[in-house]
Amino acid sequence: MPRDALHIAGKIIAPGTDARVNIETTQLYTNTPIYMPVRIFHGMEDGPTLLVCAAIHGDELNGIEVIRQIIQRTSVEHLKGTLIAVPIVNHLGFIHRSRYLPDRRDLNRSFPGLETGSLAARVAHKFVSEVVSHATHIVDLHTAALHRTNLPQIRTDISDEENLSMAKAFGMPVVLNSEVIEGSLRYVAGQENKHAITFEAGEALRFSHDAIKSGVQGVINVMAYLNMLDDREMPPLLVPTIANSSLWVRADGDGMMVNLVNLGDHVKQGQTIGTINDPFGDKTIKIISPINGIIIGHSTIPLIHQGEALYNIASFRKISSVAEKINDLRSYIKNQ
Numbered sequence: 001m002p003r004d005a006l007h008i009a010g011k012i013i014a015p016g017t018d019a020r021v022n023i024e025t026t027q028l029y030t031n032t033p034i035y036m037p038v039r040i041f042h043g044m045e046d047g048p049t050l051l052v053c054a055a056i057h058g059d060e061l062n063g064i065e066v067i068r069q070i071i072q073r074t075s076v077e078h079l080k081g082t083l084i085a086v087p088i089v090n091h092l093g094f095i096h097r098s099r100y101l102p103d104r105r106d107l108n109r110s111f112p113g114l115e116t117g118s119l120a121a122r123v124a125h126k127f128v129s130e131v132v133s134h135a136t137h138i139v140d141l142h143t144a145a146l147h148r149t150n151l152p153q154i155r156t157d158i159s160d161e162e163n164l165s166m167a168k169a170f171g172m173p174v175v176l177n178s179e180v181i182e183g184s185l186r187y188v189a190g191q192e193n194k195h196a197i198t199f200e201a202g203e204a205l206r207f208s209h210d211a212i213k214s215g216v217q218g219v220i221n222v223m224a225y226l227n228m229l230d231d232r233e234m235p236p237l238l239v240p241t242i243a244n245s246s247l248w249v250r251a252d253g254d255g256m257m258v259n260l261v262n263l264g265d266h267v268k269q270g271q272t273i274g275t276i277n278d279p280f281g282d283k284t285i286k287i288i289s290p291i292n293g294i295i296i297g298h299s300t301i302p303l304i305h306q307g308e309a310l311y312n313i314a315s316f317r318k319i320s321s322v323a324e325k326i327n328d329l330r331s332y333i334k335n336q
């Protein structure tokens, strides 16, 4: 029996075809409509419907480039199931180079949204009702917030077995088991029995070569895991190590931070990982790692107020093997 056509935002996509659909989400106050372009590859054969989306936070750019490269590599003739690619979800935030919508709301705290709600709630509702509703699996691409950077990593709730399998398939050295935050896309996914993972890599408003290469490879790995790729052999995978928690090290004082470590570094409890100095050199505060762990994120701006989150450190049972896998990933990316 032939596969059904996909009905999305008033358009009908026949099996074995690909299309671009522009979904109107809102308007500028110039009366200009704002569209969310969605690229759809609706394969001839049955399979899962994978949604890959980015820039729910409008200033997070790495995922947009990941999706551009995925679209260029995808051909509907060789696809099982359906790929829905949304490079930019939060267009108003993107235009303003901002994480947030112009109403200062965080779109990733506004799901599932409301047709008659705030601006963020309306955009969220449109995305969920027109796009997310079709998906069985979701890969949501993010970066660290402004003035921070993240080691390429997957975050998901591993109590869902399929989430864990997708997270492993993505092939990053680190998977952070993270609780679902109410209002996030993963929250909606969980409520509607969809499987969702978040990829975090790099920093806001910048392209990172490593983050983008890791992201492209990871999405292809997930598509291969979901049997969406015809005759494609599974690429070599790293077996990720799962961290059940991470902690933020906060500034003990104000000043200018000198960072002494890199993303992915293995740090020891009691190790000095940075210093906070006053401009005259009269006062230096050491930033000490409270645990043995791996640096999975850190602040990139030297201007520090007391209490600010500076380093995100994840702890693992076998830290040295995680450090090895991070080196393996680096050399793999270098050879791409």
Ligand SMILES: [Zn+2]
Pocket (backbone or CB within 6 Å): 056, 057, 060, 142, 143, 144
């Ligand atoms: Zn984000």
